[in-house]
Amino acid sequence: MLVQKLSWVTLLLFLYQHGAEAKEKVVCEGESMCLKCDSGFIKVIKANYGRTDCKTCASGKPANQLSNKQCRAEASLSIMSARCDGRKSCTVPAVNSVFSDPCVGTYKYLDVSYECIPAKISVTCENGHSVIKCCKGVIHVHHANYGRRDLVTCPHALATTPDCYSPQTSSLRSKCDGKKSCRLCASNSVFTDPCVGVYKYLEVTYCCK
Template identity: 45%
Template sequence: MQQGRLSFIFLLVLLCQCGVQAVDLTTCEGDTARLNCGLTSEVIACESDTANLQCDQGHIKVLSANYGRTNSATCSSGKPANQISNIQCTQDSSLSVLTSRCDGKQNCYISASNSVFGDPCVGTYKYLDVSYICKPPSVIIQTQTSCEGSTFSINCYKQLIKVLSANYGRTNNDTCSTGKPANQISNVQCTQSSTLNVLTTQCDGKPACSISTSNTVFGDPCVGTYKYLKVSYICHPYNFIKVSAANYGRTNRITCSTGRPADQLSNVQCLQSSTLSVLTTQCDGKQDCSIPANSTVFGNPCVGTYKYLDVSYTCGPASLT
């Protein structure tokens, strides 16, 4: 239960677009702490639990969702093998359910259950996996289209790009159709599923991005069709990590205690004074930072005690210099 709670807290690290947001993150010994000032948040709720999408500032915009199972590890504790073996369980309507109920709200609670989403795989213990952003009123979702053979460019100037959706192909007869014969624009079911991954890899986190609208970059999802690239994105402020407090050790008997014997939890005066300097050196000024919570990195302040890394940090905007 403790581990699930900590994972949930971590996954709800939300970025404040117009100021500084404080984040507290606790990571058990042997796990990896990830400090993140990125835009996208993820929530995973096990079947029969309730998912909470929350935006302290701005409004929810759901990017992707699935109620089902795509791996054997998530929400597997105490479940028999036959209930977690089907990892091809997806429910296509999950996204539409989430967007209709949650988009535009600051808070959204939704039950991860068959009664809400239907049952895509009877007998499998499922979970709801949701990715979303908190979109402030001042952030405008922009859409650009680039015809095949041209160059697609985004410029956010003194802000950063976050691509929300993208497709290289053709979904209507009108876009990029001037002078093209009917047989090159008639296929309007042409989509390339890898387009978003290409764009996020090339453009996310940069102030500007240019990419060739071509089969060379995206592959050819429909040979003989004249295609175009359509991208939706936002420009958001620079946000960087600033660690304010940190300790690798143990100051209570509850945190990261599941399955641990009493003698590994009894020392609650376990402090490592160098923890803060390690974190500030490795993480300050970055947008993302991953660091193992182990004695190799921080030293061992209390041999025999099962420790955890407790970090407080802020995500704050800064302008380009």
């Protein structure tokens, strides 16, 4: 019996570690970065839109566009996290209009490392209420966003943009982490309105620890 229990523990540890194995993707400026998790949800670990070497995305480019190896868009991680964390898949254009231009005249690329983490997801449409809970263990929030990151979730005539980001991870962790259950309210009065005139929803990915 002990051997059987140990075997199950070993299997669960393997599955967790396998699910959380870091993946890295690179796309050149002007292309789109596509992240995907067949199992679990995206958690961006590192991201940079810029250039840190002379070889990546260098084909056909003149030397003066490749020489700056200290080019970093400081908001790269927060932008990628806001757009992708807690989703099964996401697509982000590697362009200045998304990340701003950290080094004018340099040909850039987007370099991202991410994990696929095991988690549960809760979606609450605007002006709605819901409860997240753990039958075993306590809540740990991985990511939360109040806004709209696709046009399919919580369908509505005012679901007019998939680019409404208002990360609420810190506030939801303060409210819910360490509890067996936590009541959520998807409301502008709670989170303020990140995109006036757009019908929003609160999405939360969490696990039970």
